[in-house]
Amino acid sequence: MSRIIIATSAGLAVERRLVLQVLGIGSLAAMGLAAGLVPRAQAAEQSLAWPKNAFAQKNEAAALDALFEKPIVVPSDKISLDVPEIAENGAVVPVSVTVALPNVTSIALLIPENPFTLAAYYPIPEGTEPSISCRLKMAKTSDVVTVVEADGKHYGARKQVKVTLGGCGG
Amino acid sequence: MASTIRVRAVAHGESTEVQSLIQHPMDSGFVKDKDGKLIPPHYIETVTFDWNGKRVFTAFWGPAVSKDPYLKFSFKGGKKGDTLKIGWSDNEGKSDETTATIL
């Protein structure tokens, strides 16, 4: 069995065995937590590193894989994703995500039709509500996808936002 | 020099709601200037919020976040008069930080 050292989104370098991948366990942090190796509070307080590899990916699967290591994303109605139907301007699209699940550890926002898929990534420390609002750029009509990590599992929601050619904006 | 960071932090009971607006071009690297040359990517990568020595929020951003980026979130804790510390750093190594009083 080969060992791979990977820097996770939490900035921890952890040894990992391929066999775990076969067993289909989700994130390393969750695995570590499950094994009692990394207390949740401590994991959150590690200085977090900007997930360079994830931001460099050009498709949804690759971006999610870079963040969560081949997550199995289950659609959830406990995620409220608020986006406009038709963006007034693709340069400034308001996006809000509110999650009604316990133990959310991160929220990711992806725009598959953008040149780089991952738009933003929010690790959620304990005591912070799993609810964020921000404004994103969309190159063209696309789904806006949110993937949430909670209790080591992954949940998702998606909605299409139409981005049109303006008549007045040149 | 004026800060690039605007913050409105309001305590509601046990939680504090934070809104911030940061002055930054957030150039994606895909837009051309008047002469047809690509404007190089210049965007904030990380924004952090600290209260009472605790990291209450981190935003990791890519070039798809809008110009003059906005953020809203809430955390448990914080009361009127407390201090919130906010900082950002971008892909060119620039940064700024400021403190704000919770209202």
Add this chain to the structure above:
Amino acid sequence: MRMAIAAIGRRAAACLVLLLALVLPPASAEQRSDPAADQRAFQAYFRKAFPSVGLNDFANGPYAVDKDMRKQWEEIMQFPPYDFALDDGKKLFETPFKNGKTYADCFPQKGIGIRQNYPYFDRQTGEVVTLDLAINRCREKNGETPLAYQVGDMAAIDAYMASTSRGKPFAIEIPDDPRALAAYEEGKKFFYARRGQLNFSCASCHVQAAGKRLRGDILAPALGILASFPIYRSDWGSMGTVDRRFISCNEQVRSVAFKPEDALYRDLEYFLSYMSNGVAIAGPGTRP
């Protein structure tokens, strides 16, 4: 015939002509200018077209007439992107010139809460004076170089001065002066005249198609359309003044735009603002 006229006599013929001139209406078909009647008709048209929109809500343009856009606007207004320009504008407004004077010394009421009175007709110089023109005249009077129009510091000062007038309704005056009436009529003519390769007039979009789509955009009604200026447009990623919008709109219908503060643009702003008397100033604003 000639003999008949000769018979009446020249003097008699002249008297006849004079008599007829007094009795008959003028040969020209021009109507008397009646801005007040125009304004009543203009406002009545839009109030009827958009019965659920309150008079002051017309200042919000497309957001007054489209729900999905309004929601996006309300989200952005939680923390408006013009915030930085507004602060810059206040600082610029309050910073003294090299000679120690400030903008407050040039304007009535120290420049606070006066934006709703612009443009006005200056009877001394015989021209329409917009706020931007007044700002630069103030600078020149005090030995400072004029600011570039459309963007930057000019837009920032506009933003601050507009903010001090929030809630005050447009109160444009057209004095009983033929030159003022002429300027108003020029502005009105501009508004309704087709131009450019696309052959649109301002009215084509902002009267006939108000509330409807132009490709992906919802068109603002002309009533109140200047009340939220200057605006931060997401499309520009920056602030712009009335000049900036007039010029970009003209270019978008593929006509050659005029220079900022050209007499025609000032007349147009005069007409549009007068039409919106009663609509409260809401600037600075945001737009797509």
